[in-house]
Amino acid sequence: MKRLLWIIGLWMSVSAVAQDTIPMYLHPVDSAYFLPIEEVAIPPIQTTERRKNWINRLLDRADRFFMKNVNPNYLMLPQHRFRIAISGDWGSVYTSMKCNDIPYYENVNMSFGSNIAPKLGLVFSYRNTNIGYSVDLFRGYSNFKFSILQNGFGIELFRRKTTFSGGGIESSGTGGKLDVGSGDISTTTFFLSGYVALNRRKFSMPAAFNASFIQRKSAGSALIVADFIYSRMALLSDALVSRTGGVNEMELYQIAIGAGYGYNYTPNKGKFLLHVSATPMLAVLNRMIITGDDRMFMPDEAGYNLILSRKLKPQFPVYITGQAKVALVYNISPRFVLAFNTVVNNIRFKAKDKMIATGSTSTITDNPNIRMRLMTWDWNAVLYFGVRFL
Numbered sequence: 425m426k427r428l429l430w431i432i433g434l435w436m437s438v439s440a441v442a443q444d445t446i447p448m449y450l451h452p453v454d455s456a457y458f459l460p461i462e463e464v465a466i467p468p469i470q471t472t473e474r475r476k477n478w479i480n481r482l483l484d485r486a487d488r489f490f491m492k493n494v495n496p497n498y499l500m501l502p503q504h505r506f507r508i509a510i511s512g513d514w515g516s517v518y519t520s521m522k523c524n525d526i527p528y529y530e531n532v533n534m535s536f537g538s539n540i541a542p543k544l545g546l547v548f549s550y551r552n553t554n555i556g557y558s559v560d561l562f563r564g565y566s567n568f569k570f571s572i573l574q575n576g577f578g579i580e581l582f583r584r585k586t587t588f589s590g591g592g593i594e595s596s597g598t599g600g601k602l603d604v605g606s607g608d609i610s611t612t613t614f615f616l617s618g619y620v621a622l623n624r625r626k627f628s629m630p631a632a633f634n635a636s637f638i639q640r641k642s643a644g645s646a647l648i649v650a651d652f653i654y655s656r657m658a659l660l661s662d663a664l665v666s667r668t669g670g671v672n673e674m675e676l677y678q679i680a681i682g683a684g685y686g687y688n689y690t691p692n693k694g695k696f697l698l699h700v701s702a703t704p705m706l707a708v709l710n711r712m713i714i715t716g717d718d719r720m721f722m723p724d725e726a727g728y729n730l731i732l733s734r735k736l737k738p739q740f741p742v743y744i745t746g747q748a749k750v751a752l753v754y755n756i757s758p759r760f761v762l763a764f765n766t767v768v769n770n771i772r773f774k775a776k777d778k779m780i781a782t783g784s785t786s787t788i789t790d791n792p793n794i795r796m797r798l799m800t801w802d803w804n805a806v807l808y809f810g811v812r813f814l
Contacts, residue, residue: 490551494575498626498641500694502812503758506550507635509810513543513558513567515584517611517802519657524795530597536588536609541565547808552578552636563587567804573634576624582615584804593664608661613802615769616652617747621645621686632688632699632751635761635810640694644687649703649747653678653771655800671716676798678771679709680745699751699765707743710773712736712798736796739774746770759812766805773798 487501517538524531543565545558552573559566565587571580588609593602621627623645631637655676659665665672684703690696713735751765775796 486551490574493625495625498639498643499575499628499631500638500640501551502636502638504812504814506814507548507761507810507812509547509549509556509761509808511545511547511556511558511806511808513545513804513806514540515567515586515802515804516540517584517586517588517613517800519798519800521799522797530595532596533594534591536591536604538586538611539563539565539589539606541586543567547810549634549636549810552630552634554634554636571634573630573636574624575621575628575630575637577618577620578629579618580615582617582804584611584613586611602663604664605661608659608664610658610660612656614652614654618650620648622648627686627688629686629699631694632697632753633749633765635753635755635763638694638755639688639690639697642687642689642691644685647684647686647701647703648681649684649705650681651679651705651747651769653680653769655771665716671714673715675713675715676771676773677709677711678707678773680705680707682706682746684747686749695755697751697753697755699749699753701749703747705745705747707745707772708741710738710743712738712773712775736775739795743772743774745772761810761812762808763810764805764807766803768801768803771798771800771802 483505487505490501491499517536519534519536521534522532523534541560541563543558543560545556545567547554547556547569549555554569554571554573556569557566566585568583569580572578573580587607588604588611589606591604591609593604594600619629621629623643626641626643627645628637628639631639653676657674659672682703682705684701686699686701689698689700715734747770748768749765751763753761753763755761773796
């Protein structure tokens with residue numbers, strides 16, 4: 425009898441355990457119960473969540489850094505950190521040059537204007553960091569831009585390649601004018617520009633130029649600006665090279681510093697923004713290098729073409745130049761933004777010695793009586809539609 429009772433008790437215990445462990449196979453409940461165990465495993469999901477939380481914590485820490493020393497009543501960060509934008513770029517370079525007392529040609533006036541050439545581009549941004557590239561699909565002209573813009577300071581690199589679309593060279597000595605056709609002169613320009621905004625708690629340059637901040641109340645700030653400019657102009661027409669006495673390339677280096685003022689106006693808590701800034705500047709470093717072909721004859725009457733470069737010294741150690749900026753920003757929604765901005769730069773250079781003397785023999789010589797004055801207006805405008813995400 426004891427053995428029978430022991431067998432009955434063992435059977436009831438096994439039945440109870442079976443009912444606690446596998447009831448899902450005995451009752452038709454939620455279909456998820458019937459998934460294989462590896463498809464509902466929890467650890468991989470937990471790992472992904474931990475990784476996602478770690479990335480979010482890192483990005484949140486970066487956002488706190490961006491908002492450090494910022495008055496939240498005036499400035500705020502957009503909800504989404506990343507942006508991608510389609511842009512349309514326009515820009516032009518207009519250069520005028522006057523040279524006096526040139527042998528044979530006497531007084532020479534030159535003026536050139538580049539193609540405005542609309543370009544289609546793409547801009548990718550994370551908060552205050554932007555990289556963009558635009559290209560003319562028909563003629564191959566291109567712009568490249570990289571910038572890091574903070575409320576207190578910023579730096580921007582801009583490069584443009586284009587050709588002059590027209591102009592002319594007039595000479596009082598010859599009494600004629602040589603027309604400059606489209607594509608006769610190419611130009612490459614680099615701008616490296618930086619600024620410091622003294623009112624960084626309430627005023628934001630990135631709110632106006634890359635929409636990485638939102639200006640909630642109107643505010644202005646004094647600005648300290650520094651620019652490095654490199655411009656290279658190459659003469660591609662044999663007729664132009666001949667008229668200039670063999671000159672085929674001009675390079676200009678300039679460093680300018682200045683102080684100005686910028687103002688962000690917003691009538692509706694950041695929905696719309698108008699920015700205007702102007703900065704008078706002093707060009708403290710000016711260097712121009714002119715390269716040309718010099719034909720030299722040897723005693724045996726054999727002719728040789730030499731490539732010679734001459735560095736021109738500026739007439740004055742400092743020149744007054746300037747920079748102006750205008751921007752319009754419309755925050756359509758937290759995700760979408762439409763914006764327009766333009767930058768205008770002025771470049772000046774004067775020289776009165778070690779100039780290139782041109783003549784029928786096309787030689788490069790020193791002539792302290794020759795004077796040269798150069799003026800360039802360089803502008804670029806961008807219209808873009810951006811989408812914020814993540």
